[in-house]
Amino acid sequence: MPVPLVGERAEHLPRGQRQRLILRLLRRPNERPARRMLVRLHPADIAHLFPLLTPDEQSALVETLFELRLAARLLRELDGESQRRVLERLADERLAVVLRRLPAHDAVDLLERLDEARRQEVLARLEPAHATHLQNLLRYGPATAGGLMDPDVPRFQAEETVAETLERVRRLAEGRRLFYLYVVDERGHLLGIASLWHLVSAPPERKLRDIMSADVVTVRVDAPEEDVARRFGRYDLLMMPVVDEDGRLAGAITVDDVLDVVEEQATEDLYRLANLDIHEGVATAPLRSVRLRLPWLMINLATAFLAAGVVSLFEETIAKYVVLAVFMPIVAGMGGNAGTQTLTIMVRGLALGEMDLRRSASVILRQSSIGLMNGLLTGLVLAAAALVWEGNRTLAVTLFIAQTVNLTVAGLFGAAVPLALKRLQLDPALGSSIFVTTATDVGGFLCFLGTATILLARFSP
């Protein structure tokens, strides 16, 4: 009896057990049961387990998949890191074979991972027309509509009849994912679209022009992928035609490609707010993680010296009232937390296009006032707690003032820093948490220790 391994059919087996079974077979890809399984397994499932194999096992698996003509499908599904490793070990000739078997936009994704020299080597092994086609796509860059689109969508003429079009549709080699027909004029300008259902339901003698819809949401070939994702999200579309500067149809993007963009974009925001390199993940080799995190930690260290510098201005006061050192972590922690809250709201709002940049001033004012109010409220609690703990009224007043100013500063910088980065055409999340934390640390300590120096000298017992 063949082992049930594929997709849903094996759902009744405990997931872990099933995966271990597959993994064991992947480790000996050349044996008969493994080969029988490989052709039935979804390439995404192989890709999922791929990073768990040793480099040698990975090579052997790719070798077998290559023989089975399945290597292209695996490569397309692998994560960036694994893809890069496999590409390094794959001979140019074999890579060319793989590229021939992939849809153009997947081939371009792989080519983008190679350095320029190797890319030219590999392209030289393809048929000239194919190579030129891929070269053209490579121009767009991976993070644009042009880089996301599938350029090989069938084009239909407005004057074709429904019957003629249906004849052509039937003859398409692989139309499994043909859901919309793109109607163009003789120079390739997009005139409208019709869904396959419209085609099927229309009388055979009608012309495409009469059944198509001319009101189409399109996107320019050079639009950044964020805009593409936003447009898909807003209009709930499954596909979107991509046009060049003259309105000529260049290709089409399917929403499942945008799913990856949305996920990557969100991960990017998250990573940048935490000062992480976008290429790190849980599976990254530890030494590489160290290397990727170190630069940010060094920047943070440098800016932390600013805060330390502020504190050093008040060494005398602290020497007299050591209790101030006890409350310093609270001042810094609260400012950092409130700053991160504001920053996150802003970064996400900017990413989702929920903010009008011309209203920056009002946004900054709003966030500062939220900070002010939360500063007053938490300041009261903090002051009360300090009073109970230390029994020092002057300290309590100092903490109240410092907390209020600190959280207002957190709101101010938490809003202003990402807006300023955006104005400078930079990513609003990039390094912003370091800016904001530095601002709250410096502002917080300056206010806390400054107020203390003035008040304690005057009113302390």
Added chain:
Amino acid sequence: MPVPLVGERAEHLPRGQRQRLILRLLRRPNERPARRMLVRLHPADIAHLFPLLTPDEQSALVETLFELRLAARLLRELDGESQRRVLERLADERLAVVLRRLPAHDAVDLLERLDEARRQEVLARLEPAHATHLQNLLRYGPATAGGLMDPDVPRFQAEETVAETLERVRRLAEGRRLFYLYVVDERGHLLGIASLWHLVSAPPERKLRDIMSADVVTVRVDAPEEDVARRFGRYDLLMMPVVDEDGRLAGAITVDDVLDVVEEQATEDLYRLANLDIHEGVATAPLRSVRLRLPWLMINLATAFLAAGVVSLFEETIAKYVVLAVFMPIVAGMGGNAGTQTLTIMVRGLALGEMDLRRSASVILRQSSIGLMNGLLTGLVLAAAALVWEGNRTLAVTLFIAQTVNLTVAGLFGAAVPLALKRLQLDPALGSSIFVTTATDVGGFLCFLGTATILLARFSP
């Protein structure tokens, strides 16, 4: 000449100018030009500008849209906050009219925003069959496959011929988005799917059974939406059939609905790491923002007292060596930053299903060792800088030790806290940053001030 307002047709107008024009018209929805525009505008575009209107303007707009039979489409597109506000002001009778015009899964989304009593009121105004249908869907909960799916997908029989099926497909009232045919047996069990292209390309006398594919990726009606999103992402699908516990077809999910899930999920991770309520956004009223952020700030305040408590243990040492207070912000800042890095990598890895929970120990070990190495490296730089600045070798050694321990603790807790929350079936991001920061603050200060107490007492000049 009519003003070009809709979709691409107005792309040549500067975006801001176009939006201001529309906004002006939305403010006087009852005048002729506005009414003419409203029927042409995409409801998503109205929804986008909706929060910029005053409550009264919003009411007037909804009123006009209701007359134009467009209120349902707007409601579906509004963000949660605006939706809630409109629903509050809408009479039950009108809401029932709106629900009749919406697809079942959009109707359920709205019903889920009402409290139980009002929901029953509104359902009572619908036809009994419709109400029962919606009631059944409401059972699933919004964050499951059942809540995401459209239950009203046409079902086809395996023994139908291609010609018969095409006849039925043509008669569907609205088949614009019919791309796949779901084939079921007489008791409703899903047998397979066929794309519309397969149907169009097959000989008319063939049976559906012979052209369908039986190897279908499905999802259970009770699967959480995260699993649905992951499955869509992994297999690059446009639609996925949803089945009940017996394998009967319950409905289908389209990938554009999953786009929202992915976006929401990422926002959730981001928000939870920053200790924000998921319902806040840039447009939230300031007082509501204050209320939503305050609880987290209070929790943070409480835990900050732990760090303060640790520092207070060493008041004597600090009184003697005030320079320790100067370096405290650096210790706290570095630990916090390194902890957030680890935490973010972990939370994202868990969200994307990249981690095997049975390998927790090795993940924690790996992250701790990354922390250790970065601690050693940044500790060296910190010690050198302190030596130059303060000329105190004992302080430099103390800082080196503290920094190394601190960043190891950051790696340890940054990895262990989200894993522990996940084990407890909680969201791994929920409150975890507060835990981790507390751990690095307490650990960092304990080590820094503890080591200082021992070393400085012995070796200091």
